[in-house]
Amino acid sequence: MRPLLRYFITAAHSGPLPLMGNHWSGPTTGDTTSGMKQKRQYAALPFRVAEDTVEVLLLTSRGTGRWILPKGWPKKRMAPHKLAMLEAFEEAGVKGTIAKRAIGHFHYVKRMERRPDVQCRVAVFPMHVKMVLAQWPEMDERQRSWISLTQAAGMVEEAELSTILESFSPPH
Structure with missing residues (x-):
């Protein structure tokens, strides 16, 4: 029998699951093939509906200027959706109502200045x-822009986030 190669499978709305042979080889914190530990973050997907058109608000990251969603690290005694709403206020200058349940997750590598990079799993x-x-x-550290879902999906670097944007339909 041929030895199995290390590979990843991805379940709907869950992160990559490293497998070795027929068994789970990584801890529940989510090791990746690069050896980086996986950390959690929470993001808001700010949206508005104008004349039957859905627009989302993207902003630039401080370090690289990439187009991103407002997001942040967990805080003790703060629910994930409330943290996402706080980040939307601080990073993008918007207020509104936020869903209590995430509509999906995406992964990206957080580039750190004085520490090793971190693999992040972000609930949206x-x-x-x-x-x-x-x-x-x-406001002095970022740009923000209201754009269509299709445009936004093409502007973000993360394929999983692009898929979330392409399939997003606001709750009625």
Whole structure:
């Protein structure tokens, strides 16, 4: 019998599961093939509906200028969806109502300045924007832009996030 190669399978809305042979080879924290530990983050998907057109708000990252969703690290005693809403306020200057359940997850590598890079698994919570602020905490560090779902899917670097954007339909 031929030895099995190390490979990944991806279940719907879950991260890559490293397998060795016929058994699970990684801890529940989510090791990756590069040896990076997987950390969790929570993101808001800020959206608005204007004349039957859905637009989402993307913003630039501080370090690389990539187009991203507002997101952040977990905080003690703060629910994931509430943290995502707080990040939307701080990073993008928007307020609104946010879903309590994530609509999906995506993975990316967080580039760290003075520490090793970190593999992140990001849960995405849709947020219906009710207010766009003229001033917000990180306004001098980022750009923001309202764009169509199709445009947004083409602007983000993460394939899994692109898929979430392409399939997004706001709750009624």
